[in-house]
Amino acid sequence: MKNPIGNLNKVFDSRIRVGVMSILMINQEISFNDLKQLLELTDGNLASHLINLEENGFIKVHKGFIGRKTNTTYSITKAGEKAFKDHLEALEGIIKGMNKG
Amino acid sequence: MDHPSPTNESLETLQDIRRMMERSSRFISLSGLSGVSAGICALIGAYIAHGWIIGYYGGITVRGGDPGSVGRHGYMHDEAEGLKWKLIGLAIAVLAAALLSSTFFTWRRARKSNLPIWDVTSKKLFINMLIPLIAGGFFVLGMLYHADWDYVAPTCLVFYGLALVNASKYTLTDIRYLGFLEIILGCVSMYYLHWGLYFWTIGFGVLHIIYGLIMWWKYERGAGV
Structure with missing residues (x-):
């Protein structure tokens, strides 16, 4: 039999990265601070996960300004959307498979 | 089954x-109690307004026996102006009380659930x-500017209903149905203009309280709020 967790994406092992992706799936664009507030994280912790997602090409970073303050916003890429949907399907597959057995 | 599978x-x-x-x-x-408190503010406001309006029209009937007097006409006009400003002041006070009390209950619920x-x-x-709401507000102000009071209640109801339907995408979906009811009520009241205050009271008072209680029952009852 096939490995049941073989189709899961390693990048989404982290709950934080899954959280970021879930939020970006339905919010076109969201700022660093809003993400931090929604996920209840510290700056450093969130930043490292965002860099990881960016390096994988799953999210896009836009650096902007509100007055003089920097305002960094994030959005999902096509590749990110596909990877996350595949990951969700794999999760669903696992649950369905277990119910059958 | 206790192992993480x-x-x-x-x-x-x-x-x-x-x-x-x-x-x-x-x-x-969003707390159901916010709806209840806003509804109670509306009921109290409507009760006060009703008293003033009855008093005003009662006054006219009493003086009705002397219609030709120019001086009296001017006096009545002043009195109508006075009532107008009193009602506008009351409306602002009711709105402020409703906003404050509903914000309070929602703030309390947010704090409880961290x-x-x-x-x-x-x-x-x-x-x-x-x-x-802002579009509706300007609409109503325009009516007051043109001294056209008849359509104020229906306009308030319809625009408020549209605001709720629009907002329902960003909060509990249940307020969508409250929005529909307000819109329907507003449209119906266009054809019963003399009952404007009663429609307004049902829409902003009674419906808010019923909706608030249902929401509270559905989402908050068990949470000890």
């Missing part, structure tokens, strides 16, 4: 995802609610 982990992840999606797109701390009251979701809710 791939199934349990997958289920947990999916629940996490669902929670995050919901939490980042909808403001869920959620921020001013975040990305409440901002969205606020802005989307405000668009039809």
Whole structure:
């Protein structure tokens, strides 16, 4: 039999990265601070996960300004959307498979 | 079954995802008690306004026996102006009381569930609610400017209903139905203009209280709020 967790994406092992992706799936664009507030994280912790997602090409970073303050916003890429949907399907597959057995 | 299996982990992840999606797109701390308190403010306001209006028209009937007097005509006009400003003042006071009390209950609920009251979701809710409300506000002000009072109650109801329908995408979906009811009530009241205050009272008072109680029963009863 096939490995049941073989189709899961390693990048989404982290709950934080899954959280970021879930939020970006339905919010076109969201700022660093809003993400931090929604996920209840510290700056450093969130930043490292965002860099990881960016390096994988799953999210896009836009650096902007509100007055003089920097305002960094994030959005999902096509590749990110596909990877996350595949990951969700794999999760669903696992649950369905277990119910059958 | 107590060991972490791939199934349990997958289920947990999916629940996490669902929670995050919901939490980042909808403001869920809206309290049913906010609706009840706003409704009570509206009822009190309507009761006071009703008393003033009855008093005003009662006064006219009493003086009705002397219609030709020019001086009296001027006096009546002043009195109508006075009533107008009194009612506008009352409307502003009712709105302020309703906003303050409903914000309080929602703030309390957000605090109890450890959620921020001013975040990305409440901002969205606020802005989307405000668009039809501001348009409606200018509409009503325009009517007052043209001294046309007849359509104020229907206009308030219809624009408020549209605001709720618009806002329902960003909070509990139930307020969509409250919005529909307000719109219907507003449209019907266009044809019963003399009953404007009664329609207004049903829409802003009674419906708010019923809706608030249902919401409280549905979402908050068990939470000890």
